[in-house]
Amino acid sequence: MDLLAHLEAYVATVDEASFSRAADRLGIAQPLLSRRIKTLEEHFGGLLFDRSHRQVATTEFGVLLLPYAQDVLERTDRLRRAARSARRSAVRTVGMPVDCGPAALARVIRAGAEHGVALGVRELPPERRESGLADGSLAYALVRVPPENAPLRVPLGLASAPAPDAPDGSGARDGGGLGGLGGPPPPRAAGAVHLEDLRPRRGRGAARGRAPLALLLLAEDQVPFAADRLGRAMARAGLPEGLLRPAGPVATALAETLAGRVRLLCTEPFARLHGVAWAPLHDTSLHRGYAPRASERQPAAARVPHWLVTVLASGAGAAAARPGGGDEDGDADAVARLAAHG
Structure with missing residues (x-):
């Protein structure tokens, strides 16, 4: 037995003093309401209504149980309202x-x-x-x-140590420490970066035997399809295999970047937040x-x-x-x- 539905039928009939009006109020057929009242009477072991007169009258037994039935329905209504409020909040x-x-x-x-x-x-x-x-x-x-x-879409670029004449004056590119953290953000580097630009320069005036800096990937860019795509693009650009490696702890990656030992693949907001220079990658597919x-x-x-x-x-x-x-x-x-x- 659905006790709540049966109690609703009982209380509605008392309120309306009519089986038909109570059924209309609850949106159910009158025979169904009458069956619910009868089932409730059998459950409690006593008549709730006197059916010997044309006017529906509540018995003494029904009057005695009425406040308890009303209390159950009121508490149920409060519980439903609390559940709705909890879902919203x-x-x-x-x-x-x-x-x-x-x-x-x-x-x-x-x-x-x-x-x-x-x-x-x-x-x-x-x-x-x-x-x-x-x-x-x-x-x-x-x-x-x-x-x-x-x-x-979020543009990615390469972060590197600020130049010696950067606004914070840290000179971190030549190993002058970790300046730049907490200082004013360096200006965005002019122009987009082509991966081919990362290859060691050749000819007079170029540093001989100097390998390109490693490129660190944050966890966000270590998803297989993104890392594989970047690896293939670097191979096409003629960069050595194994140049890519996971960044590890962010603080360590930033320290290496600010010291000029690596480059870090990141977004511009991230670079500005941590005081490193940044230039976007030209290849938007990366x-x-x-x-x-x-x-x-x-x-x-x-x-x-x-x-x-x-x-x-x-x-x-x-x-x-x-x-x-x-x-x-x-x-x-x-x-x-x-x-x-x-």
């Missing part, structure tokens, strides 16, 4: 790349608050973001995809591609809202977009906003 976790800056992540949380959605942010490597969407531990995430198929996705395990987050597409793109450092991320109506709006921000 539940924190929806967003998976973001590990190299996003704190301010960018804070903007994601703030945007959620402005739209009445409690968002939490987790910085995770690419494979953890995809698995989080699959198991429902993440509501939304930026998923790595090839840039040519991506609704959001840039990052992202698709904002929602978890199928969380019905409340069935789609990525257009406002979230925009703030996720900004947080990841996206510089271009095309339709395909988030809901259909939101994509055009997100693209327009991203275009307005350059």
